[in-house]
Amino acid sequence: MVIQVGSLSDALPENQKGAQKDSSSSALMPLETWISPLSGGMPIHFGDGAAEKLPELLTTLAPDKLFVVSDPHVFDLYGAFLVQMLGPRFAPEVILVPEGENEKKMANLEMLCGELFDRGATKSSVVLNFGGGVVLNLGGLAASLVYRGIRFLHVPTTLMSQSDVIVSNKQGINFAGGKNRLGLFAVPQAAFCDPRFFATESPRPLRAALVEYCKNALLLGGAHYDNALAAFEAGDILSPRGLRRLLRYSLEQKFEIARLDPTERAFGLVLEYGHTVGHAVEFLSQGRLLHGEAVYHGIMVAGKLSNALGYFSDAEHARQKDLLGRLQGIPAIPADISVGQILQGAQKDNKKRDKGLAFILLEAIGKPRQNGTSVLTPVPEAALQQALLEYRDALL
Numbered sequence: 394m395v396i397q398v399g400s401l402s403d404a405l406p407e408n409q410k411g412a413q414k415d416s417s418s419s420a421l422m423p424l425e426t427w428i429s430p431l432s433g434g435m436p437i438h439f440g441d442g443a444a445e446k447l448p449e450l451l452t453t454l455a456p457d458k459l460f461v462v463s464d465p466h467v468f469d470l471y472g473a474f475l476v477q478m479l480g481p482r483f484a485p486e487v488i489l490v491p492e493g494e495n496e497k498k499m500a501n502l503e504m505l506c507g508e509l510f511d512r513g514a515t516k517s518s519v520v521l522n523f524g525g526g527v528v529l530n531l532g533g534l535a536a537s538l539v540y541r542g543i544r545f546l547h548v549p550t551t552l553m554s555q556s557d558v559i560v561s562n563k564q565g566i567n568f569a570g571g572k573n574r575l576g577l578f579a580v581p582q583a584a585f586c587d588p589r590f591f592a593t594e595s596p597r598p599l600r601a602a603l604v605e606y607c608k609n610a611l612l613l614g615g616a617h618y619d620n621a622l623a624a625f626e627a628g629d630i631l632s633p634r635g636l637r638r639l640l641r642y643s644l645e646q647k648f649e650i651a652r653l654d655p656t657e658r659a660f661g662l663v664l665e666y667g668h669t670v671g672h673a674v675e676f677l678s679q680g681r682l683l684h685g686e687a688v689y690h691g692i693m694v695a696g697k698l699s700n701a702l703g704y705f706s707d708a709e710h711a712r713q714k715d716l717l718g719r720l721q722g723i724p725a726i727p728a729d730i731s732v733g734q735i736l737q738g739a740q741k742d743n744k745k746r747d748k749g750l751a752f753i754l755l756e757a758i759g760k761p762r763q764n765g766t767s768v769l770t771p772v773p774e775a776a777l778q779q780a781l782l783e784y785r786d787a788l789l
């Protein structure tokens with residue numbers, strides 16, 4: 394069934410209506426529902442019109458109060474559409490958190506939990522998280538803590554959050570100088586991925602989201618790697634049609650990995666490829682690099698490390714570089730961030746074990762290195778330092 398998209402189109406700024414028109418005609422993505430293979434098996438509704446399925450689920454959930462958690466930018470763009478679509482029956486209490494990665498912090502978690510109690514949340518209430526990954530991670534954590542967990546939904550509005558964040562039950566915040574150091578696993582009631590929201594994203598965050606897509610293609614290999622190369626070669630990757638194709642491919646990738654590890658604690662750790670250095674660089678950049686951009690650098694370093702330690706042949710390493718090379722315009726690591734700082738940051742990685750740093754490494758495209766029963770390989774700090782220095786030098 395395809396839901397008409399007129400009402401969201403009306404909510405878009407004038408200069409975006411053209412892109413929307415394109416997406417609602419030739420490039421329309423029909424609605425589908427897939428059940429997440431992760432523990433809890435939540436439904437993921439995706440396609441043009443997915444947002445309008447919200448009232449149907451809310452009718453079933455019958456909350457005594459509905460809370461919308463969003464940020465001012467997203468709410469300016471789409472708040473009126475959301476409130477109108479929910480109608481008087483589900484008129485929400487709206488709580489806005491300041492936007493941006495630097496706001497994924499304890500003060501905002503505390504503010505959110507406080508607002509939920511002050512405005513009368515009960516165990517029968519529902520929290521609807523409406524925004525990018527920051528809002529989803531923060532709102533998901535707040536909802537999971539209040540009364541030891543009230544029901545929540547995700548309505549992701551960025552390519553990154555639709556294609557990546559929602560196929561994970563991780564909710565969390567940055568803490569004590571590191572990414573995602575406080576958090577828990579909690580299952581949303583459902584997620585609604587509507588690609589019409591991409592129309593207001595600028596090319597930079599869209600490109601940054603492509604990094605996670607490429608990373609998953611490197612981990613899975615085979616048809617996923619070929620599809621990724623073909624997606625770039627088609628030349629329309631950031632068009633409304635290209636983005637919808639990409640959303641579908643990304644969900645396929647994440648589902649394939651999630652099927653192998655529904656708990657996200659064993660094989661699912663491979664998704665962290667590139668994230669040890671990526672998270673350190675992202676945190677140190679203080680908002681100057683987007684998550685995907687920092688992960689791009691992390692993947693480059695992890696590839697170098699896999700090669701230097703003798704696991705990843707030159708030929709396979711070249712295939713990684715070939716795919717990542719298609720990502721044009723990823724900003725460099727800011728010059729004021731030193732190799733020493735990155736090394737220190739990597740020590741705060743949540744994959745670190747008592748014996749030191751542990752990395753996801755590749756043996757080939759589609760073949761993450763297994764270390765006994767684990768996908769984590771201990772890496773000497775000197776080897777990481779060398780890979781970082783060489784990577785840094787090659788960029789200068």
Ligand SMILES: NC(=O)c1ccc[n+]([C@@H]2O[C@H](COP(=O)([O-])OP(=O)(O)OC[C@H]3O[C@@H](n4cnc5c(N)ncnc54)[C@H](O)[C@@H]3O)[C@@H](O)[C@H]2O)c1
Pocket residue numbers: 464466467470492493494497524525526527528530550551552553554557558561563564590591592593594595598684
């Ligand atoms: N497993 C997981 O939980 C997981 C996976 C990947 C990333 N993440 C987290 O997700 C976060 C990154 O998410 P993100 O890339 O969505 O960034 P974000 O949430 O910071 O949003 C980026 C910006 O885009 C704006 N925005 C949101 N929707 C928009 C739209 N439709 N049009 C225009 N602007 C819009 C926001 O206001 C914000 O300014 C990071 O904190 C990362 O750690 C979590």
